[in-house]
Structure formats: C-alpha cells, structure tokens
Amino acid sequence: MLVLSQSRSHSTESVSVGGAPDGCGTVQIVRSHDEELRDTTRCRRFGEISVRLVAGGPAELVRPARLIDPGCPGVLRVIRPLAGEALLWQDGRHATVRSPELICLDSSRPFKLVMPQPFRLVEAVVTHRSMGLTPADAARLTARPWCGEQGIAAFTSTLLGGFQRHGDEIETAFDLFGGSIVGLAAALFAERMRSAVAEPDAARQSLMLHIQAYVRERLADPELTPSLVAKRYNVSLRYLQKMFREHGTSPARWIRDERLARCRCELSDPRLEHLPVALIGERAGLYGASHFSRLFRDRYGVTPREFRREKATG
Structure with a gap:
C-alpha cells in the first residue's frame, strides 16, 4: 500500500512504500518526465540529452501511474551506479545493478527505483524522440541490465563513469562528450533490440537506431x-x-x-x-x-x- 503525505517545506512528497527495503522510508515522487533526482550535484545538457551526477541516500524514486500524462513525451534514463546498488521495478520486471552495470527506465510508465545504501550514480536522460523510440519500443529495454564489462555497454559505462572522474575536462568539451553519449545510447539500444530480431518491429527499430546514430555523426x-x-x-x-x-x-x-x-x-x-x-x-x-x-x-x-x-x- 502506498501512503502519501505532502511536505510543506519541500516539493517532494514523503511516502511509505510497502515492501521497500529497510532504510528507505521516504521517497521522491517523480512528477515530471525529466525531473532531476534529489541530490544531483552536477548536470550538463547537450541538445536533447542530459547527463547528471547524483550522490546521496538511501533513497527511493516512485513514478505513480496517476501522475503520468500519456500526451507528454517521455524520456529514457540510463543509470550507471558508481557506488552502492540500484534496484529497479518496471514493466513487470525487477533488477539490481552495481558498478559497472547499466540499467534503463522509462518515465512514460510507472516505476520504482531504490538505492538502499548511500550511493553515487550517473544518469543519462534522453528523449524517446531523439532515440526514435515509442514507449512500446522502450518496454523491451527497461529493467534489463547491461553487464558493463563487454561490447558497447562497456564503452558506455566507461564514458559515463568519466563524468565523475573528469568533470572539469568534460565541462570544457561537453559538446563532444554529449554527442558520444547520444551515439553510444543509440547503439546500446539497437544492440538490445537485435536480441529480439525475430520480431519484425524490433528489427526495424534496431535499423532506425543505427540510422539515427549514423546521421548524428555526419550532421556537418x-x-x-x-x-x-x-x-x-x-x-x-x-x-x-x-x-x-x-x-x-x-x-x-x-x-x-x-x-x-x-x-x-x-x-x-x-x-x-x-x-x-x-x-x-x-x-x-x-x-x-x-x-x-x-x-x-x-x-x-x-x-x-x-x-x-x-x-x-x-
């Protein structure tokens, strides 16, 4: 059962969530698709992508169905833990990730994200439009971890991890950093879509992601x-x-x-x-x-x- 109480001193609601891990008695209710996580310490934007460094905890984020406007375009959040672990519930699945793993959630459908201990994480936030995905497409990506130690996921994990270690350098060259994140996210999603290649829609969506990555690299x-x-x-x-x-x-x-x-x-x-x-x-x-x-x-x-x-x- 979800019990809500509105705090007067903060715009974030305080809730008690049945079944949540011990130590996470309050949560952040995510009201808008692109809402920043509480305790965000650094945020940079590149076109339609944001990259954020967050440190705090323990913490929970809940996106209830009652707050979701189906007419508003959603975002995908690719999360890379740096310290601690993250637990995600979405689309009937549950997964736990730790560094250097990656996981994706979709703001257009209900989710719960739990960090049961003090944590640090980096998240890349991209719009459905920028990835050429619909919410139905994105349902194939959510709450399914990438190992972060091989293939495209390893490149993506390393690049996101660098946002913490090399923040000053990235601040002065974020156009290059942001463009790399966009391209890698598209390739990462395309790779996952190929695993469902038996489905014609998934094969077409994988092609779409590759095409968009190709175009972005050659805009000049x-x-x-x-x-x-x-x-x-x-x-x-x-x-x-x-x-x-x-x-x-x-x-x-x-x-x-x-x-x-x-x-x-x-x-x-x-x-x-x-x-x-x-x-x-x-x-x-x-x-x-x-x-x-x-x-x-x-x-x-x-x-x-x-x-x-x-x-x-x-």
Missing part, C-alpha cells in the same frame, strides 16, 4: 540527405520515409531538426561565443547565413543572433 556534412542515408543502409527511400513517418516525422525534417538542435546547443555555450553565428550553422551542415537564420526562427521563434543574445543576458 552538407551532402547528407535522405537518399544518401537510404543508400548507405541498402533500403529504398520510400521505406526510409515510412520508418520515420511511424514516428510522426520525415527523414529530411528529422535531419534538419537535429542540425538545428545542435546549433541551439552551441549558441547557448559561452565557450563558443567567439564563433560567428554563420559558422555555428556551418558546423551543423546549415550553409548560408540567411537560410540558417530563417530555419532557426521557424523552429524556435527567434533568430540565432537573438537567441544567443538572450542566453548571454539571461
């Missing part, structure tokens, strides 16, 4: 087009368009939106304020200052120059 290439992508993966342009249409977009629009998101991130970075606005666009494959400005304004409601000025004075 002005020759990057849907036709080039289709040829690279030996599928017809019509089939590629069908895959993206299932996610409410088209290949050309998705490539454009990824380029604009990269520009938006770089325009908000004070370390890149010395770069001309037009060069920021070129770094993401958007050539022509007026063309870049028009696309950016259509997407975000302000020109790149206005956006940079707002960030600098905000």
Whole structure:
C-alpha cells in the first residue's frame, strides 16, 4: 500500500512504500518526465540529452501511474551506479545493478527505483524522440541490465563513469562528450533490440537506431540527405520515409531538426561565443547565413543572433 503525505517545506512528497527495503522510508515522487533526482550535484545538457551526477541516500524514486500524462513525451534514463546498488521495478520486471552495470527506465510508465545504501550514480536522460523510440519500443529495454564489462555497454559505462572522474575536462568539451553519449545510447539500444530480431518491429527499430546514430555523426556534412542515408543502409527511400513517418516525422525534417538542435546547443555555450553565428550553422551542415537564420526562427521563434543574445543576458 502506498501512503502519501505532502511536505510543506519541500516539493517532494514523503511516502511509505510497502515492501521497500529497510532504510528507505521516504521517497521522491517523480512528477515530471525529466525531473532531476534529489541530490544531483552536477548536470550538463547537450541538445536533447542530459547527463547528471547524483550522490546521496538511501533513497527511493516512485513514478505513480496517476501522475503520468500519456500526451507528454517521455524520456529514457540510463543509470550507471558508481557506488552502492540500484534496484529497479518496471514493466513487470525487477533488477539490481552495481558498478559497472547499466540499467534503463522509462518515465512514460510507472516505476520504482531504490538505492538502499548511500550511493553515487550517473544518469543519462534522453528523449524517446531523439532515440526514435515509442514507449512500446522502450518496454523491451527497461529493467534489463547491461553487464558493463563487454561490447558497447562497456564503452558506455566507461564514458559515463568519466563524468565523475573528469568533470572539469568534460565541462570544457561537453559538446563532444554529449554527442558520444547520444551515439553510444543509440547503439546500446539497437544492440538490445537485435536480441529480439525475430520480431519484425524490433528489427526495424534496431535499423532506425543505427540510422539515427549514423546521421548524428555526419550532421556537418552538407551532402547528407535522405537518399544518401537510404543508400548507405541498402533500403529504398520510400521505406526510409515510412520508418520515420511511424514516428510522426520525415527523414529530411528529422535531419534538419537535429542540425538545428545542435546549433541551439552551441549558441547557448559561452565557450563558443567567439564563433560567428554563420559558422555555428556551418558546423551543423546549415550553409548560408540567411537560410540558417530563417530555419532557426521557424523552429524556435527567434533568430540565432537573438537567441544567443538572450542566453548571454539571461
């Protein structure tokens, strides 16, 4: 039974959870999809991904069904314990992970995450859209640990672990770090999807993740087009368009939106304020200052120059 009591001094509810491990008498009720964990000590954002270092505990996080708005886009949280262990319940499964293992949860469905002892962890938070996944797709990923010692999972685990050990260096080069996390997360999810390759939907989703990782690595290439992508993966342009249409977009629009998101991130970075606005666009494959400005304004409601000025004075 879940008993709720609202604390006046903190926005987080205090709850008693039947069956929870000893020492975790209070929990954080996760109200929004992208809500930060209490005791987050460092957070950096790269486009649609956030990487956070959290230390505290013992602690529990609960995402009740009554707080989930099915109309809001969800996020996937890839968790890498650094010290202590994490226990996750979601989608009818339960798993326990310790360093260097990884585990994924989905904010669009109820979950419970428990850290029964003092802990440190790193979490990478990515949107369904950025990974080309629906909540139904993501259900194949949740509460199923990666060992973190071999294959793509080992690379991902090592990179996330570096967010704690090399925080200062990462702060000055987060555009590279964040891009690597996005690519590895896509590859990690694709690898897991391939294990269900007997299901046609899973095979198509695995292909989609590989395609998106390929595109992100080549955003600066002005020759990057849907036709080039289709040829690279030996599928017809019509089939590629069908895959993206299932996610409410088209290949050309998705490539454009990824380029604009990269520009938006770089325009908000004070370390890149010395770069001309037009060069920021070129770094993401958007050539022509007026063309870049028009696309950016259509997407975000302000020109790149206005956006940079707002960030600098905000």
